[in-house]
Amino acid sequence: MEKCALVTGSSSGLGLEISKFLIDSGYTVFGGSRSGTELEHENFYDVELDITSEDSVEEFFETVREFTTKLDLIVNNAGICEMNSLSDTSLEQFEAHLATNTIGPFLLFKRLEPFLIKNETHIVSILSTAAKFGYPNVSAYNASKFGQLGFLESIKKEWKEHKVRFTNLLPGAIDTPLWDKMGSKFSREKMLKTSDFMSVFGFVINAPSTIQFPELTFLHKDGFIE
Numbered sequence: 001m002e003k004c005a006l007v008t009g010s011s012s013g014l015g016l017e018i019s020k021f022l023i024d025s026g027y028t029v030f031g032g033s034r035s036g037t038e039l040e041h042e043n044f045y046d047v048e049l050d051i052t053s054e055d056s057v058e059e060f061f062e063t064v065r066e067f068t069t070k071l072d073l074i075v076n077n078a079g080i081c082e083m084n085s086l087s088d089t090s091l092e093q094f095e096a097h098l099a100t101n102t103i104g105p106f107l108l109f110k111r112l113e114p115f116l117i118k119n120e121t122h123i124v125s126i127l128s129t130a131a132k133f134g135y136p137n138v139s140a141y142n143a144s145k146f147g148q149l150g151f152l153e154s155i156k157k158e159w160k161e162h163k164v165r166f167t168n169l170l171p172g173a174i175d176t177p178l179w180d181k182m183g184s185k186f187s188r189e190k191m192l193k194t195s196d197f198m199s200v201f202g203f204v205i206n207a208p209s210t211i212q213f214p215e216l217t218f219l220h221k222d223g224f225i226e
């Protein structure tokens with residue numbers, strides 16, 4: 001088998017575009033999501049995954065293990081975002097953000113270690129400017145992404161012996177279905193296009209294997225960072 005990649009949240013938005021890009025770049029891709037994707041390709045495996053469920057993550061890796069024991073690239077991308085003032089944010093909503101955006105990566109990374117290739121595997125996480133800067137009406141999202149960044153910083157040091165690359169991407173707003181799911185009325189004009197995001201992602205993936213991007217922040221030139 002050629003180079004293997006794992007992509008979480010492959011059914012929509014960035015994860016779907018990333019999966020297509022990687023297939024075109026010669027990777028065999030294992031995509032995980034709850035709803036699955038219409039993407040059909042001999043090098044794409046559409047695997048059911050609910051990142052909030054320990055059993056589901058385990059079953060996901062059992063499926064991947066049937067095909068490969070090594071992963072060249074891991075794209076930690078699955079995530080949710082809803083907008084609400086603090087007073088309108090329910091406990092259930094806050095917990096859902098932590099379950100998907102913080103505990104989800106914890107469950108994922110707990111099973112990743114056996115698949116790492118020393119000196120080679122590249123782990124790319126799609127965080128957000130909201131992992132570093134606070135925004136109004138997204139306290140649950142902010143907390144979950146700050147938490148994920150802290151988790152990744154710890155694992156990066158814990159896994160030093162593996163000499164794998166950790167790249168954390170912190171994009172600003174991108175015009176994807178995420179904003180439709182939120183019912184957002186925000187103008188899309190000051191958002192990056194998915195193609196803008198993909199040009200940065202492609203640059204990162206194709207950079208020499210001696211380079212990692214600990215924190216790459218990027219946004220629309222008229223967008224806001226805080």
Ligand SMILES: NC(=O)c1ccc[n+]([C@@H]2O[C@H](COP(=O)([O-])OP(=O)(O)OC[C@H]3O[C@@H](n4cnc5c(N)ncnc54)[C@H](OP(=O)(O)O)[C@@H]3O)[C@@H](O)[C@H]2O)c1
Pocket residue numbers: 008009010011012013014015032033034035036049050051052077078079080081100126127128129170171172173174175176177178179181
């Ligand atoms: N769009 C933006 O403005 C923006 C900006 C910065 C960072 N980001 C980050 O980029 C990532 C992708 O967002 P997007 O804009 O592409 O959103 P999207 O179109 O809504 O896609 C989100 C993906 O995450 C998956 N997902 C959600 N909950 C999941 C779960 N419990 N288990 C497995 N998969 C799950 C969804 O699949 P299913 O629903 O099928 O499970 C879907 O494939 C997220 O982490 C987001 O925080 C987005």
